[in-house]
Amino acid sequence: MAKVELKCTENGPILVMVDGKTTAALCRCGGSKNKPYCDGTHSKIGFKAEAKDIQVL
Incomplete structure (x- = not known):
């Protein structure tokens, strides 16, 4: 089975x-x-957000 991960990048x-x-x-x-x-x-719009990993079930 494939390992799937979601990663929220900092400001991206x-x-x-x-x-x-x-x-x-x-x-x-x-x-x-x-x-x-x-x-x-x-x-370009100055989006700001923290990096975070999202658990995939």
């Missing part, structure tokens, strides 16, 4: 990692024009 997107490889970066700031994927807008 949620990284979806499968077996240690990043497979997607999801928008967390709400400003992406390519939702649900990150397009880097967080750095």
